[in-house]
Amino acid sequence: MVDPILRKKNTSTPFLLVLFFFIPFVYSITCHF
Secondary structure: OHHHHHHHHHHHHHHHHHHHHHHHHHHHHHHHO
16 A cells, blocks of 8 residues: 555655645635635
């Protein structure tokens, strides 16, 4: 069970980074509106 999770985390690392960078941007936009 640890292997697939590690694999998923490894492949989702760029996606998570983009998400973490995009969340504040979207949050500020929603706060503005």
